[in-house]
Amino acid sequence: MTASKASSGVSAAQPVLGTRALNRATLDRQLLLRRASMAPKDAVEHLLGLQAQNVKPPYYALAARIEGFEPESLSALMADRDVVRIVTMRSTIHTHSADDALTLRPLVQGARARELNMFRKGLVGVDLDQLAGLAREFVEEEPRTLKQIREELGKTWPDADPQSLGIAARNTLALVQVTPRGLWGRSGQVALTTVEHWLGRPAEPTPAPDATVLRYLAAFGPASVKDMQTWAGITRLREAFERLRPQLVTFRDENGVELFDLPDASRPDEDVPAPPRFLPEFDNLLLSHADRSRVVPPEYKGRSWLGNYAYNVFLLDGFLAGVWRLEEGKEESVLTVEPFGKPTKAQRAELTEEAARLLEGPLIGAAASAYDIRFGDVVGV
Numbered sequence: 001m002t003a004s005k006a007s008s009g010v011s012a013a014q015p016v017l018g019t020r021a022l023n024r025a026t027l028d029r030q031l032l033l034r035r036a037s038m039a040p041k042d043a044v045e046h047l048l049g050l051q052a053q054n055v056k057p058p059y060y061a062l063a064a065r066i067e068g069f070e071p072e073s074l075s076a077l078m079a080d081r082d083v084v085r086i087v088t089m090r091s092t093i094h095t096h097s098a099d100d101a102l103t104l105r106p107l108v109q110g111a112r113a114r115e116l117n118m119f120r121k122g123l124v125g126v127d128l129d130q131l132a133g134l135a136r137e138f139v140e141e142e143p144r145t146l147k148q149i150r151e152e153l154g155k156t157w158p159d160a161d162p163q164s165l166g167i168a169a170r171n172t173l174a175l176v177q178v179t180p181r182g183l184w185g186r187s188g189q190v191a192l193t194t195v196e197h198w199l200g201r202p203a204e205p206t207p208a209p210d211a212t213v214l215r216y217l218a219a220f221g222p223a224s225v226k227d228m229q230t231w232a233g234i235t236r237l238r239e240a241f242e243r244l245r246p247q248l249v250t251f252r253d254e255n256g257v258e259l260f261d262l263p264d265a266s267r268p269d270e271d272v273p274a275p276p277r278f279l280p281e282f283d284n285l286l287l288s289h290a291d292r293s294r295v296v297p298p299e300y301k302g303r304s305w306l307g308n309y310a311y312n313v314f315l316l317d318g319f320l321a322g323v324w325r326l327e328e329g330k331e332e333s334v335l336t337v338e339p340f341g342k343p344t345k346a347q348r349a350e351l352t353e354e355a356a357r358l359l360e361g362p363l364i365g366a367a368a369s370a371y372d373i374r375f376g377d378v379v380g381v
Helices: 021-029 040-046 058-062 071-079 100-125 127-143 146-158 162-172 197-200 210-220 225-232 238-248 347-362
Strands: 083-086 093-097 175-177 191-192 250-254 258-260 277-279 312-316 320-328 332-339 368-377
Touching: 021 210, 040 058, 040 071, 040 083, 040 093, 040 100, 058 071, 058 277, 083 100, 083 197, 093 100, 100 162, 100 225, 127 146, 127 162, 127 191, 127 197, 146 162, 175 197, 191 197, 210 225, 210 238, 210 258, 225 238, 225 320, 238 258, 277 347, 312 347, 332 347, 347 368
Parallel strands: 332 368
Antiparallel strands: 083 093, 083 175, 175 191, 250 258, 277 312, 312 320, 320 332
């Protein structure tokens, strides 16, 4: 662990963790310092889910983290309903294990309900309890598209805003995207039913956040209260951290912010090598802290986004260093690496090696008989 004496005004009992020390600790928890020999379901649970706004990102996220990852292994878990796609943290779609879907969604349900305040003008006169009951009956009869749900609810509330009705159904009920949506190499429109119906068991009562705090620290720590609130998209977690304080260790970052961690968690030296990694858009590594400087250099803040569009990104020396894009063809796949800065000759060689591993692996290798790796300038970022 790399730490220095606390600066003036900060308790000397709390060592200071610099940016690189936080970077290496987080990468280690995220299985990005070295690929793990871990089953996909175990990895999904350890990481507390994977961002899944689109179909492919969870597969790329695991390919960067698991040794010998085969996409069919995650696809089979979805087909067997051991893993599901559901809206949870930050009101975004995540791939979760079945057990986590039944516990994490209740944890953030209050935030999903409060989100409806933004749509109250379109829901004038709508009884949300009645809406939830009607929508539940409709989607449990058979999986339905969001368009079908809006149309069905519009029969009862013809003057309501259709989009607001659909969002109300999504936010009052824990809806999962049923397969074949999400399966590797398959296509399918988004069809929804309740998580309880899909899994054949009830959701858990709203849990105290304490157990999730410990799991969050195991996957993203060391971290502040605000960091976890950013990850979960909920507030008022200070009480849980204070309850857990006697069994945690604390640090300060270079700005004096208090960080919590598990006593036995790994905190590698800041000089431990961090290999390049190609990550998908919306990877939770970049979204799960209030202060993202442990992964995103200040000069690159906001450069992996364009409006509402997020780019695939890559890491060099553990930090965000550029974006990448893939053009898949039947005869040739082309992966273009677009660095923000100027990688050294050695770094270009490491990136090329990691890109070749991705292109030759099961995610891409079967799609084309040849591939090319190119370095280009960042366009539109």
